[in-house]
Amino acid sequence: MGYEALDFYEVDSLLSDEERMVRDMVRDWVDEEVIPKIENACREGVFPDEWRVALGEMGVLGAPLKGYECPGLSYTAYGVICRELERGDSGLRSFASVQGSLAMYPIWDFGSEEQKNYYLPKMASGEWIGCFGLTEPDYGSNPGDMITKAEEVGDNYILNGAKMWITNGTIADLAIVWAKLDGVIRGFIVEKNDPGFSAPEMKGKHSLKASVTSELVFQDCKIPKNRILPGVKGLRGPFSCLNNARFGISWGAVGAAQACFHSAKDYAMSRIQFDHPIASYQLVQNKLSWMLREITKAQLLAYHLGQKKDSGDWIPEHISLAKMNNVDIALEIARVARDIHGANGILDEYPVMRHMANLESVKTYEGTHDIHNLILGRYITGIQSFTRGI
Amino acid sequence: MNIAVLLKQVPDTTAKINVSNGKVDENSVSKWSMSPYDEYALESGLQMKEATGGVLIAIACGPERNKKMLTDAAAVGADTLIHISVDGILDSIQVQNFLAAVIKNNEVDVVLCGKQAADTNAGSTGPGVAEILDAACVTMVSEVSFIENKFISVRPSISGTEKVSTNGLSVFTFDKGVSELRRPNVRGIMMAKKKVIETIKPENLGLEGSDSERVLLKAQNSPPEKEPGQIFEGVGEIPTIISKLRNEANVI
Amino acid sequence: MKFTIIAETNGDLLHQTTYQLIGAISNIGSKSTVICPNGKGSSEASKIKGVEKIISVNGDCFDLFDGSAWASAINSVCEGTVIISASPNGREIGSIIAAKRNIPIIQDVTGISPGITVTRPIYSGKATETLEISGESVITLRPNAFENADIGNEAPISVVDQTSDLRVAIIEAINKASERLDVTEADIIISGGRGMGSVDNFSHLESIADSLDAAVGASRAVVDEWGMPHRMQVGQTGKTVSPSLYIAVGISGAIQHLAGMRSSKYIVAINKDPDAPIFTIADYGIVASWEEALPILKSELMKL
Numbered sequence: 024m025g026y027e028a029l030d031f032y033e034v035d036s037l038l039s040d041e042e043r044m045v046r047d048m049v050r051d052w053v054d055e056e057v058i059p060k061i062e063n064a065c066r067e068g069v070f071p072d073e074w075r076v077a078l079g080e081m082g083v084l085g086a087p088l089k090g091y092e093c094p095g096l097s098y099t100a101y102g103v104i105c106r107e108l109e110r111g112d113s114g115l116r117s118f119a120s121v122q123g124s125l126a127m128y129p130i131w132d133f134g135s136e137e138q139k140n141y142y143l144p145k146m147a148s149g150e151w152i153g154c155f156g157l158t159e160p161d162y163g164s165n166p167g168d169m170i171t172k173a174e175e176v177g178d179n180y181i182l183n184g185a186k187m188w189i190t191n192g193t194i195a196d197l198a199i200v201w202a203k204l205d206g207v208i209r210g211f212i213v214e215k216n217d218p219g220f221s222a223p224e225m226k227g228k229h230s231l232k233a234s235v236t237s238e239l240v241f242q243d244c245k246i247p248k249n250r251i252l253p254g255v256k257g258l259r260g261p262f263s264c265l266n267n268a269r270f271g272i273s274w275g276a277v278g279a280a281q282a283c284f285h286s287a288k289d290y291a292m293s294r295i296q297f298d299h300p301i302a303s304y305q306l307v308q309n310k311l312s313w314m315l316r317e318i319t320k321a322q323l324l325a326y327h328l329g330q331k332k333d334s335g336d337w338i339p340e341h342i343s344l345a346k347m348n349n350v351d352i353a354l355e356i357a358r359v360a361r362d363i364h365g366a367n368g369i370l371d372e373y374p375v376m377r378h379m380a381n382l383e384s385v386k387t388y389e390g391t392h393d394i395h396n397l398i399l400g401r402y403i404t405g406i407q408s409f410t411r412g413i
Numbered sequence: 414m415n416i417a418v419l420l421k422q423v424p425d426t427t428a429k430i431n432v433s434n435g436k437v438d439e440n441s442v443s444k445w446s447m448s449p450y451d452e453y454a455l456e457s458g459l460q461m462k463e464a465t466g467g468v469l470i471a472i473a474c475g476p477e478r479n480k481k482m483l484t485d486a487a488a489v490g491a492d493t494l495i496h497i498s499v500d501g502i503l504d505s506i507q508v509q510n511f512l513a514a515v516i517k518n519n520e521v522d523v524v525l526c527g528k529q530a531a532d533t534n535a536g537s538t539g540p541g542v543a544e545i546l547d548a549a550c551v552t553m554v555s556e557v558s559f560i561e562n563k564f565i566s567v568r569p570s571i572s573g574t575e576k577v578s579t580n581g582l583s584v585f586t587f588d589k590g591v592s593e594l595r596r597p598n599v600r601g602i603m604m605a606k607k608k609v610i611e612t613i614k615p616e617n618l619g620l621e622g623s624d625s626e627r628v629l630l631k632a633q634n635s636p637p638e639k640e641p642g643q644i645f646e647g648v649g650e651i652p653t654i655i656s657k658l659r660n661e662a663n664v665i
Numbered sequence: 666m667k668f669t670i671i672a673e674t675n676g677d678l679l680h681q682t683t684y685q686l687i688g689a690i691s692n693i694g695s696k697s698t699v700i701c702p703n704g705k706g707s708s709e710a711s712k713i714k715g716v717e718k719i720i721s722v723n724g725d726c727f728d729l730f731d732g733s734a735w736a737s738a739i740n741s742v743c744e745g746t747v748i749i750s751a752s753p754n755g756r757e758i759g760s761i762i763a764a765k766r767n768i769p770i771i772q773d774v775t776g777i778s779p780g781i782t783v784t785r786p787i788y789s790g791k792a793t794e795t796l797e798i799s800g801e802s803v804i805t806l807r808p809n810a811f812e813n814a815d816i817g818n819e820a821p822i823s824v825v826d827q828t829s830d831l832r833v834a835i836i837e838a839i840n841k842a843s844e845r846l847d848v849t850e851a852d853i854i855i856s857g858g859r860g861m862g863s864v865d866n867f868s869h870l871e872s873i874a875d876s877l878d879a880a881v882g883a884s885r886a887v888v889d890e891w892g893m894p895h896r897m898q899v900g901q902t903g904k905t906v907s908p909s910l911y912i913a914v915g916i917s918g919a920i921q922h923l924a925g926m927r928s929s930k931y932i933v934a935i936n937k938d939p940d941a942p943i944f945t946i947a948d949y950g951i952v953a954s955w956e957e958a959l960p961i962l963k964s965e966l967m968k969l
Contacts, residue, residue, distance in 0.1 A: 027443050040481070044488060044602045062902060082599035094599045274422060293927070294920060295945075351757075372885070372901040372921045414750075425928075430791040437792055447768075465945040504769035505760070521734050533787050534749065535772035536753075537760040540732055544764035549832035576837040587704065589850065608727070620799050627802065628769050631782065642951035644939070648958050654949045656964040662931050662948075663809040664909040665877060665969065 025412070028281050032038065034347060042100045048081060062371040065232040070194065073170060078119060079149020080124055085127035087267075091143035093131070097351035098297045099139045099329035102274035106325070107273030109281045111264035112380035114234030116275040121190045122146060122391075124267035126153025129199050129210055130264065133254030142197065154195035154222075156213075157188035157261045163188075164394050165409070167258055171202040171241065173211060178248055180204070180211060182219070182241040188388065192237025193224040199252075201261050202241065210260050212254035230384040232377075258307035266342050269389050270332055271343035276353035276385060277318065279378045283353075284314045286373050290364050297373040301363070302379035312361050317352040325350060340402040354382040360400045414467030414559065416517050417540060418458040418491070419526035420446035421448045422475055422482045427533050435632040439646050449481050449581075450527025455591035457527045459490045466561055468492045472515055474508050476500050483517035487605035488597035491553055495519075497618075507615075509541035514618040516546060521582070522621065523564060528553045529585040549579035552586040566594040567591075666781070667842060668697040678705035681813065682750040684713060686806055688814035689713030690748060693779045697748070700739055703727035705772075705826065711820040719822040724829065725849055731755060731833040735822075736761035738827035746781065746798075751805035765805040769805040771796060775810040788908075788928060811946060815855025845871075848899060851880030853910045856899055856926075858884035860936060861917020861955060864891045869959045876966050882906070884916045900925035914955050918943025935959075 028035075028050075035043065059089060065069050085093045086101035096104075101123070109116035129148050130138055145151040162169045171184025182202055192198070198213045199221075209253055213220050222237045261263050288311060291302035301307050330347045331337040348372065357379035361368040386392050394409075401407045424430060430437055447455070450462070471491035473479040476499070483494040497511045507620040516524060524543070529536035536552070541552035554566040555574070563578045566585055589653045597605075615622030645654075658665050668690045673680040683706065685700075690697045696717040701707040704721035711719050720742050736758045748763055749755040751773045763770035775793075776784035783804060784795045798804075848854050855877070857872050867881065872947060874881045881942070882904075883897040897908055901921035904958040911929035918941055926932070927946055935948035937954045944950040952959050 040484065041602055041606050043599070044485065044605070045599060048487075048488075048597050048599075048602065048869065059902075077631055081596065081899070086599075095603070096599060110504075290920075291923060370921075419918070424788060426789065428786045432792055437788070437794075459716070486865065505771075506767055506769045506822055509764055530684050531789065533772065533785070535770070536756045536765070536788065537770045537772055539772070540760035541764040543733065544761045548720045550757070550761070551833055553753060553858045554733065561850070567839075570838060573840040575839060625769065627798065627800050628771065629797040629799070631719060631797050633787070633792055633794045636786065636790055636793055639948065642944070642947045642950060644944050644952065646939075646952045648950050648951060648953045648961050651951065651961045652965050654899065654951070655962070655969070656909065657949070658931060658933070659809060659969060661908075663807065664931050 026050070028109070028283060029284050029315065029318055030322065032318045032323065034326050034371060037326060038099065039097070042097065043102055045083070045096065046103045049083065049104050050110070052077060052081065053107055053111040054398040057115060061112050061233060062377070065371070065377060068226070068232050070114065070233055070235050074115060074118070074240050077153060077353060079147070082147070084149055085131070085143070085147050088123070088127060088131045088143070091131065091139050091141055091147070093127070093147045096330035097329070098270065099326070100325070101271060102325055102329045104276040105271035105365055106278035108277035108278065112233055113275065113279055113385050114231045115376070116271070116278070117190050117231060117234045120268045120271045121155055122153055123272060125264045126157030127174040127199070128261060128267050129252060129255075129264050132211070133210060133252040133260060135249070135253050136141050137249065138252070140194040142212070152191050153198040154158045154189050154191040154193055154237070154239070155264065156189055156197045156198050156200040160185060164391060166261065167208070168206070169201065169203065171200070173202040173204040173205070173289070179245045180248060180251065182213065182244040182246065183209065184241050186239040188225075189222070189237045189239050191235055192239055193235065195222065198222070198239055199255060199264075200241070204251075207256050208258055209256060211246060212250040213241075213244060213246055214253070217244055217246050226304050230261070250261065265389055266339050269342045270328065270344040272350045272385060272389055273342065274326060276382070277321070277325055279323050279382060280314070280318050280321065280353040280356045283357045283375050283378050284290065284311070284318060286375055287311065287314065287360035287363040290367070290373070294302050307363060310363055314356050314359065317356060321349040340398055343395040343398040345383050346390065346394055347399075348396040350382060350386050351392060354379065354386055357382055368372065414462070414465045414523065414620070415470060415519060415521045416453050416458045416461055416467050417470045417472055417521040417523065417524045417543070418451070418486070418517065419512055420451045420455065420471055420473045421527070421530040421532070421538075422446070422473060422479045423530055423532040427483055431522045432633055435634065443639075445478055445482070447485065448527050448530040448532070450529060450587050450589070454525040454527050454585070454587040455486055455489070456592050456594050457458055457587060457590055459595065460524070461557065461559060462490065462543065467513060468521055470495060470521065472497065474511050476497060479597070480662045484608065485597065486539060486659045488601040489595050490601070492607055493519075495611050496612045498612050498614055499536070499622050501624040502630050503542060504628040505535070505537040507621070509538060510620055511618060512612055512618065512639045513542050513545035514630045515613060516542070523557075523559070524548065524584040526586055527556070528588050536586065540583050541584070543584035546582060548582040548584050550584045550586075551577055551579060553588045554585045555588055556591050557585050567658055593651050595613060597617060666695060668695050669745055669747050670697045670699045671739060671747065671749040671755070672699055672701045672710055673750040673755060674702070675703040679709050680750070680870065682752065682808045684813035685808065685811040685949050686750060687713050687715050689777055689806055689811040691814055692812070693777060693781075695875045698741060699820075702735060702739060707822050711822055712816050712818050714815045714818050716820040718820050720907065721822060721824045721825060723825050724827040724832055726827070726829045729754055729831070729833070729835055731831045732757035733761050734829045736765065737829035740765050740828060742825055748804040749803065749805050751807045753872050755805050758922055759803045759805045766801065768801045768803065769798070770805070771798065772805045773807050774804050777804070777806070777818050779880050795880045797825055806864065846872070846880040848880045848897060848904050849908050852908050853877045853879035853912070853927075854882045854884030854899070854906060854908045854926075855879050855912040855914065856884065856916060857887065858916030858922075859886045859890070860917070860943070864893065864913075866955070869895075869955070872961050873966065876963065882921075884922050911944050913947070914959070916943055917941045918946070940943070
């Protein structure tokens, strides 16, 4: 009774051999090393360090990046990796998204040659963990008004401010921090032992419990001048990172939805009420059939977006649509799956409530569902509706 | 050292087997995998390769889909991939002759395979190939190493295990090994995809590759339905249950 | 059609399986020649109905197990279709004899009829197949799948001396303490649940497990509450198992537990509550306490 991913339209048959092999590698690892340990990790609220080691050994971190000892896979392969990881847990996928798309990618795209050579090999191997500091306590959907700032003092930059909701923060060896230098948003690499930097963990989450979430605090944090990312200015920097992370999420959500479908179907087939499996009742079949329909559509969106990303023929709005839709349906599927499981659905014997709680975060982070709606609204009408007034 | 590992592709042990029209429907098998004991043979072969600086030759006999399994073997470190391409329903001795011929052509020093494959669970291939090659054969080993020109292997004995040695060309069939199986990684996968699989047809070996004339497949069927359970009050029927489990179910 | 049966022995006696091999061939209306490696069990075999003659093959090569040496010695006197037990040694000897004679081998057969047509399980019992064999072959028969032949015969015994070279040398015997099998690998699992009362009582399950070469499993309740190792846990959040035989003792059978073991081939449940859900999937249910049932279970198993 191994895991058989729902793939009604055999979308995976469109993958290359290499992408399929990567899929199987990650899927087997998730089966053997993640599923048996995830509930415990959630209860204890830790991200098991052995997962970091394994992801590095498998060589999947920073999947689509080329050179500097990075994997050099396709974006589609990166998507497949995210999907398989998130079938295990959204927290695990978050770890990989942050490491690859939010920490490695900006160094790879905007970093100096020296920075790339120094950081990327260590990050691809999982030896160093990265995090990404954009969101602030008072600036979530509106990062452009961030207050964290950097000042040039002699041979250093001095950072002041605070970031919040930072995945991997406390366990990270380095942070990509976005701060205003002379009023312009710039990226800085802050290492964990830099003076004036701390990353206390945020506790009490009901969601993404196996993932570390932190604040980043900068109190006259002093970093050498060669830690600025030379290649980008303004919001384009963090947004290009987010585009890649959101792309991964649009695949990852499919994995969470597949896991919920799998569990709901198994449960419905074996749960007997009124002398028959509940799967034989029309109301349950309706739910399962709806899940199949939505998962199939989400798979097609993710796959086609992967192809567009690999060919370079994409716009950020394409990613917004997929992220928004796929997380939305995954969350709804998790809720319906929980319902099919009846009371058992609230137990950690089954993955559904964990996925459901996780997906509440996924719906909100990396651009909330509503913000993606507004991005598409602006695309359709040409009128931005994020802010009021002029 | 040339290390040959014989690999068989089987329906994944977790896959459902569907029978239709008196035949197992292979198209409905959701996942084909390397037979589990062969994985231990492969792992042991990789370790021997690393210890001796040898070459690992992975050999599979079967239809086209076997190529995927060979590429999987390359992703963890197999150097040479040989696919004996056959589609027919072959008997044991046909397969053994094909494998032995390929082994001979490759000047192999040691042959490793699983103790049995997860489809027929027969266990004929290793000993049969050993006989054709006039090689020593040790079955159900958990580890093999090459020390001072001898192969030292560990196999079960009545009282536990025993270490045995063999000289010259030897065939070892693996039970569950003592080592953890290694996982592939992205680098291995990217190398593997560049590896060329050498495809050989039985005709190239001077052998007959068509359906066996000696063993004809008449039918494949779903297993007989289990009888509904019987519940007994008290312990009086335990002897009957034990005897049924032994004599009818053959499980003890 | 001539049949040669290679006897399986147990010390100096015949193994029960040998009676079954002879019985299977008698049932399809043929007499058989029985080969006794190193002469063991030859006089016993001569008394079994259906045996035409006994050949004792004697030689040094039988001092230790080397399938290839055994097969060489035995093969010299084999004729026709060769029948041997599908035990590990039988499978190996059979495979080598088949290769020597350049004939096919069909292993693990559970049914045989004249012609010869055989059936065997495939895919670990998820299907069966029927094969028609023409010409000579080697066939291994699954132990306990056939009826024993009766006693009542006086077949002649001849002795043949054979030498063949050993290719395998034993360099060290390692006695190992019985090591508990893992639930995912065992062919038989005996599992306990809350009904066992306490962790200490698992020793009763362990002693039965030892006699069956079985693994000991546990329900989630006892793993969580009594601190038993998680690797023993069978069920939704534990291991999914499908052994040939699963014995559930004091396990009520929550749906989560059933999810992990329902694909077992045979399920025996012992529980004092007749309404325990485990009985709904059991092949054999025993409504009794473990204290009453386990001693009897054990003594019956010891008789085998």
